[in-house]
Amino acid sequence: MPLIKNKQIVADTWQYVGDEAAIPADGGVIVSLARWQAERSVLVGRNAPLGIRLKSDESAEAIADDLPRFDVVALEFPTFKDGRPYSTVRLLRERHHYTGELRAVGDILRDQLQFMRRCGFDAFEFADETAAEKAISAFDEIEAVYQTAADWRRSAAMIRTDTANAFLNGTCG
Amino acid sequence: MYLYDTIDQSLVDQRVEQFRGQVRRRMAGELSEDEFKPLRLMNGLYLQLHAYMLRVAIPYGTLSSHQMRKLAHIAQRYDKGYGHFTTRQNLQFNWPKLEETPDILAELADVQMHALQTSGNCIRNVTADQYAGAAADEVADPRITAEVVRQWSTLHPEFSFLPRKFKIAVTGSSRDRAAVRVHDIGLVVKRDEAGAIGYQVIVGGGLGRTPMIGATVRDFLPKRHLLSYLEAILRVYNQAGRRDNMYKARIKILVHALGAEEFIRRVEAEWEAIRDSAVDLPAGEHDRIATFFAPPRFEALPNNDGEFARYRLEDREFAQWARTNVAPHKQLGYAIANISLKPEGGIPGDATTEQMNAIAAIAERFSFGEIRVTHEQNLVLPHVRQADLYGVWQTLKSHDLATPNLGLISDIIACPGMDYCSLANARSIPLAQDISKRFADLRRQHDIGELKVKISGCINACGHHHVGHIGLLGVDRKGEEYYQITLGGSADENTNLGKIVGPAVPYDKVGSAIETITNTYIGLRADGESFLDTYRRVGNDPFKETLYAAH
Numbered sequence: 001m002p003l004i005k006n007k008q009i010v011a012d013t014w015q016y017v018g019d020e021a022a023i024p025a026d027g028g029v030i031v032s033l034a035r036w037q038a039e040r041s042v043l044v045g046r047n048a049p050l051g052i053r054l055k056s057d058e059s060a061e062a063i064a065d066d067l068p069r070f071d072v073v074a075l076e077f078p079t080f081k082d083g084r085p086y087s088t089v090r091l092l093r094e095r096h097h098y099t100g101e102l103r104a105v106g107d108i109l110r111d112q113l114q115f116m117r118r119c120g121f122d123a124f125e126f127a128d129e130t131a132a133e134k135a136i137s138a139f140d141e142i143e144a145v146y147q148t149a150a151d152w153r154r155s156a157a158m159i160r161t162d163t164a165n166a167f168l169n170g171t172c173g
Numbered sequence: 174m175y176l177y178d179t180i181d182q183s184l185v186d187q188r189v190e191q192f193r194g195q196v197r198r199r200m201a202g203e204l205s206e207d208e209f210k211p212l213r214l215m216n217g218l219y220l221q222l223h224a225y226m227l228r229v230a231i232p233y234g235t236l237s238s239h240q241m242r243k244l245a246h247i248a249q250r251y252d253k254g255y256g257h258f259t260t261r262q263n264l265q266f267n268w269p270k271l272e273e274t275p276d277i278l279a280e281l282a283d284v285q286m287h288a289l290q291t292s293g294n295c296i297r298n299v300t301a302d303q304y305a306g307a308a309a310d311e312v313a314d315p316r317i318t319a320e321v322v323r324q325w326s327t328l329h330p331e332f333s334f335l336p337r338k339f340k341i342a343v344t345g346s347s348r349d350r351a352a353v354r355v356h357d358i359g360l361v362v363k364r365d366e367a368g369a370i371g372y373q374v375i376v377g378g379g380l381g382r383t384p385m386i387g388a389t390v391r392d393f394l395p396k397r398h399l400l401s402y403l404e405a406i407l408r409v410y411n412q413a414g415r416r417d418n419m420y421k422a423r424i425k426i427l428v429h430a431l432g433a434e435e436f437i438r439r440v441e442a443e444w445e446a447i448r449d450s451a452v453d454l455p456a457g458e459h460d461r462i463a464t465f466f467a468p469p470r471f472e473a474l475p476n477n478d479g480e481f482a483r484y485r486l487e488d489r490e491f492a493q494w495a496r497t498n499v500a501p502h503k504q505l506g507y508a509i510a511n512i513s514l515k516p517e518g519g520i521p522g523d524a525t526t527e528q529m530n531a532i533a534a535i536a537e538r539f540s541f542g543e544i545r546v547t548h549e550q551n552l553v554l555p556h557v558r559q560a561d562l563y564g565v566w567q568t569l570k571s572h573d574l575a576t577p578n579l580g581l582i583s584d585i586i587a588c589p590g591m592d593y594c595s596l597a598n599a600r601s602i603p604l605a606q607d608i609s610k611r612f613a614d615l616r617r618q619h620d621i622g623e624l625k626v627k628i629s630g631c632i633n634a635c636g637h638h639h640v641g642h643i644g645l646l647g648v649d650r651k652g653e654e655y656y657q658i659t660l661g662g663s664a665d666e667n668t669n670l671g672k673i674v675g676p677a678v679p680y681d682k683v684g685s686a687i688e689t690i691t692n693t694y695i696g697l698r699a700d701g702e703s704f705l706d707t708y709r710r711v712g713n714d715p716f717k718e719t720l721y722a723a724h
Contacts (some may be wrong), residue, residue: 080211080334081294081334083294083334084416086330086331087412089413109208116329117331119331142182144181145432146327147329148452150452151655156180156324157324160178160180160458164457
């Protein structure tokens with residue numbers, strides 16, 4: 001499926017492997033939490049990139065100790081209305097300091113991309129190419145933010161405080 | 174009042190353009206109605222029974238004259254010449270055209286307004302005490318906190334798809350006019366012994382089909398921790414709130430299911446991990462926001478202005494209005510003037526373009542250009558010199574805005590009901606109009622005294638019937654409109670949920686039922702007892718007897 005990374009459509013080199021399917025010898029695979037928990041030693045011994053996919057009711061804590069083993073964590077939106085992955089992704093980035101790919105999968109719509117990126121997602125899987133192409137412009141529709149989140153954008157309050165301090169220190173033109 | 178800087182302005186401006194693009198995609202057929210729905214809802218645009226409805230946010234109920242004129246203009250140009258003030262201090266336009274809504278939003282952005290988060294499962298427009306900065310009983314100004322919360326909650330990336338909508342209310346007074354105990358989060362701004370500002374944090378109140386009074390999770394949260402603490406509460410709710418059943422998805426159900434103790438434990442654990450992080454406001458930003466709410470330049474005046482006293486003696490009608498609609502101000506020589514939007518037989522909360530313009534002009538001249546919207550669907554001129562009250566009253570009267578009925582039986586809260594709303598089972602507005610006409614005699618109203626009637630056209634309780642002294646809930650009985658009557662509710666600092674008094678009554682019997690209830694009260698009351706006092710003393714039984722005796 002088309003994948004957006006860094007505001008570009010890129011080839012997806014990962015393969016999802018269902019819980020019943022055989023695991024291929026080579027190439028990066030993404031497995032479910034259940035499969036990871038059941039076949040951990042096999043997957044670790046495989047010597048190929050590994051990713052994990054969490055359902056929206058599966059928590060960051062469930063994989064927190066194993067994060068270094070995953071190159072991708074995919075979080076599933078069964079519907080765009082299910083906002084749990086927004087918390088999960090922030091916890092993975094901010095509390096567990098995960099630096100690999102965090103991928104939004106499932107019901108991914110253009111108009112939620114800004115929120116997703118702010119919370120720490122850096123890859124977005126779309127159902128089709130056209131939708132993905134049209135979605136790219138959505139990232140930059142609104143520049144100002146009021147909150148600190150996982151994208152390290154500076155909040156309005158921080159910018160204001162900087163400006164005020166610069167003024168007080170005489171460093172403001 | 175808070176004024177936008179370039180950052181605030183750029184956000185609403187870009188939001189308008191974003192929505193313009195979404196409407197264009199909808200009109201061009203690129204988006205289906207299903208796909209468009211979540212997008213329009215994020216901008217307060219509902220599809221109602223007969224037309225689109227645009228709900229404009231009036232953050233914590235604060236409006237300038239300038240903004241009121243803009244609302245008047247929008248009502249004239251894009252609607253049918255009126256707007257409807259709601260129980261959440263918002264304003265609804267009932268007849269906008271879809272293709273014109275981006276222009277309406279652009280007009281709003283011109284006066285630092287928007288329709289963000291007036292619908293959807295997000296943190297809704299924050300509400301506050303309408304007497305903020307004016308009330309004699311105020312401990313601290315809730316608007317500062319409300320503005321801090323407004324900014325933090327606007328386009329919050331993590332909390333825009335919560336299990337259900339989320340409402341936050343703030344009061345800074347021991348007399349609760351913001352109904353903080355029936356909100357998802359209620360904040361009471363208070364001071365500790367050293368005079369430092371902090372919050373009592375109340376979580377899990379709400380009305381709707383499962384009315385509950387909120388639990389206090391913190392008696393005193395120091396001011397600097399507010400946003401991290403709110404973030405902790407919302408994060409616990411976002412992860413653990415139910416998503417399988419929309420009727421059990423509000424935070425009150427989670428608090429109830431976990432028990433307050435376990436809920437608090439989870440919040441505190443989450444908070445420990447994020448406290449003292451960048452989530453909280455940097456030092457200085459709170460103060461920056463606070464400067465916008467400094468008191469206006471009050472004159473040094475004596476209290477009990479002589480002219481005010483004289484006019485009250487000379488003009489009985491004015492005296493009546495002053496008694497019900499004027500409240501004490503913290504500044505000597507000033508008063509708070511309430512504008513009733515409940516004229517006899519009128520639609521609660523409606524104001525015409527002409528009335529909005531008149532109010533804007535009066536506020537400009539007599540109230541430092543400030544207007545407030547109340548959750549009881551009235552308006553307030555917060556800072557009027559006592560000496561000006563008579564002139565203000567005369568002008569209001571000439572625009573049919575001086576009904577002296579604040580807090581009386583005809584000051585009814587009603588949801589839009591079946592006249593507008595696609596969820597309603599029954600009508601609310603015509604019932605309110607009928608009760609208002611039935612009790613039109615002001616002497617009778619004053620004799621009955623304080624009595625809050627609240628009407629909801631369905632179980633979602635937008636008319637707050639659970640906390641009405643008399644609450645009316647519209648239900649559908651095989652296609653007929655019936656109304657369940659509850660008694661004894663209140664939304665103040667002693668919040669109570671009303672109790673059902675007996676079987677529901679049909680539409681055309683509601684008026685006489687209300688008369689029976691008030692007559693019963695008058696027969697039972699002791700000296701100086703309000704309806705609620707008497708009810709709390711005698712309970713449901715005497716009312717039940719008289720109401721259902723004839724049946």
